[in-house]
Amino acid sequence: MEIIDINIGYYFGAFLAALWIMLPAYVPNPIAVLVGGGYPIDLGRNFFDGQRILGDGKTYRGFIIGVGSGILIGILQIFIQTTYGLNSLPNHTLRSVVLLALGALTGDLIKSFFKRRIGIEQGERWQIADQYDLVIGAFLFTAIFNYNWLITNVSLVIGIMILIITPILHRLTNALGYLLGMKRVPW
Numbered sequence: 001m002e003i004i005d006i007n008i009g010y011y012f013g014a015f016l017a018a019l020w021i022m023l024p025a026y027v028p029n030p031i032a033v034l035v036g037g038g039y040p041i042d043l044g045r046n047f048f049d050g051q052r053i054l055g056d057g058k059t060y061r062g063f064i065i066g067v068g069s070g071i072l073i074g075i076l077q078i079f080i081q082t083t084y085g086l087n088s089l090p091n092h093t094l095r096s097v098v099l100l101a102l103g104a105l106t107g108d109l110i111k112s113f114f115k116r117r118i119g120i121e122q123g124e125r126w127q128i129a130d131q132y133d134l135v136i137g138a139f140l141f142t143a144i145f146n147y148n149w150l151i152t153n154v155s156l157v158i159g160i161m162i163l164i165i166t167p168i169l170h171r172l173t174n175a176l177g178y179l180l181g182m183k184r185v186p187w
């Protein structure tokens with residue numbers, strides 16, 4: 001009888017690598033939810049179609065503190081890596097960390113722009129886009145401004161792992177935020 005050899009260690013390693021890479025991109029959104037409020041980025045203005053450009057859900061405070069926290073987490077990761085020499089994990093750099101955090105919340109902003117254009121109200125859910133906006137933003141930014149880092153650190157398996165774990169983590173954090181009363185809706 002053949003034994004199907006599924007290498008658990010290999011996939012677990014890819015899972016850890018995916019988490020490690022995406023941490024600076026995962027942190028900004030929940031932090032924005034926690035601290036958000038104040039001036040909306042579109043300053044309350046409407047687009048040509050009479051709808052808000054972005055809506056009240058995208059604020060300066062959420063954006064700046066969100067991106068800042070993603071960068072801080074990344075700096076902590078770089079510190080841990082250089083101190084303990086975690087060579088089996090992908091290596092972050094200041095540049096990768098900034099691009100991942102900034103790209104994640106910029107992806108979120110652009111998604112809201114499109115949500116308003118197709119008539120989805122602020123806070124309403126838009127399946128798939130709500131879950132992958134940060135991945136698209138983070139990867140677009142690193143692909144444009146740090147291509148070498150991207151291709152040396154994100155292998156195909158890690159990339160697929162990111163696509164699998166992102167919606168799961170998104171669901172879990174949103175459900176948690178809702179249960180703790182920090183989010184108005186569980187998505």
Ligand code: CTP
Pocket residue numbers: 032033034035036037054055056057058059060061062063105108112115121122123124187
């Ligand atoms: N938030 C913020 N600034 C951002 C992103 C988020 O202040 N740049 C805060 C807002 O309080 C927002 C909450 O986090 O209401 C949830 O974020 P998100 O789900 O991304 O926005 P929505 O309110 O759902 O708006 P949209 O429909 O435009 O996605």
Ligand code: MG
Pocket residue numbers: 123124187
């Ligand atoms: Mg939302």
